[in-house]
Amino acid sequence: MQNALVVDGLIRKLWITESTTYCDHLLRLDRDSRYSRFGSAVADDFIREYVDATYRLNAVGHGFFVNGELRGAAELRPLGPALTREAEAALSIETPWQSHGVGSELLDRTLLAARNRGIKTLHMACLANNRRMQELARKFTAELSFDFGSVAGEVAAARPTPLSVLREFVADGHGFATAVLDVQSRLFRPV
Numbered sequence: 001m002q003n004a005l006v007v008d009g010l011i012r013k014l015w016i017t018e019s020t021t022y023c024d025h026l027l028r029l030d031r032d033s034r035y036s037r038f039g040s041a042v043a044d045d046f047i048r049e050y051v052d053a054t055y056r057l058n059a060v061g062h063g064f065f066v067n068g069e070l071r072g073a074a075e076l077r078p079l080g081p082a083l084t085r086e087a088e089a090a091l092s093i094e095t096p097w098q099s100h101g102v103g104s105e106l107l108d109r110t111l112l113a114a115r116n117r118g119i120k121t122l123h124m125a126c127l128a129n130n131r132r133m134q135e136l137a138r139k140f141t142a143e144l145s146f147d148f149g150s151v152a153g154e155v156a157a158a159r160p161t162p163l164s165v166l167r168e169f170v171a172d173g174h175g176f177a178t179a180v181l182d183v184q185s186r187l188f189r190p191v
């Protein structure tokens, strides 16, 4: 589903300097979304420490920005030592932007990043009653098989192809160019 909320938005990789932006987004999640994202009712301090830890790992993050504000994010965290074949993926969309296709777009980018990094098994911690996340995962059954009991997904195409690398490169190039425009448009906006 596409609508004005999403058309106005921009999806791009998160930068290493954007840990505060990511943390602020997670802190803005309402109670239910925070519960679904972390699997329990976590405190603000937990989220701050979680983001610190995420940025220390070699995580790949994608963000959904609206007017320069991060409203949705997906992270791909390697599990274990360098060159691991396992990773964990997690998504968070702020409530007004849920059910507008943002999660689908972010998961698509995350799966592409996983594939290009040789990730074979992707874990997603998802509560059994999280229908929307389950529906979302089902849309990617060609690439991913899910078992919500053990919450593990297997990325079917373990090997990157020149085309999959190119797709990520093109997505990054587009994201970067649009991000620069986004900053410029804010710089030039009359106050």
Ligand SMILES: CC(C)(COP(=O)(O)OP(=O)(O)OC[C@H]1O[C@@H](n2cnc3c(N)ncnc32)[C@H](O)[C@@H]1OP(=O)(O)O)[C@@H](O)C(=O)NCCC(=O)NCCS
Residues within 6 Å of the ligand: 001, 032, 033, 034, 036, 037, 038, 089, 090, 091, 092, 093, 094, 097, 098, 099, 100, 101, 102, 103, 104, 105, 124, 125, 126, 130, 131, 132, 133, 135, 136, 139
């Ligand atoms: C779960 C979450 C990531 C899904 O992202 P989203 O942007 O809301 O989902 P999408 O709009 O891409 O919808 C994906 C699919 O879910 C289904 N869906 C959408 N809204 C739904 C709703 N209200 N109820 C049930 N299913 C729904 C649809 O099948 C949809 O696909 P379609 O539009 O092509 O038919 C997001 O809602 C979220 O961040 N929730 C809170 C945190 C969370 O649960 N994180 C997951 C733990 S890792």
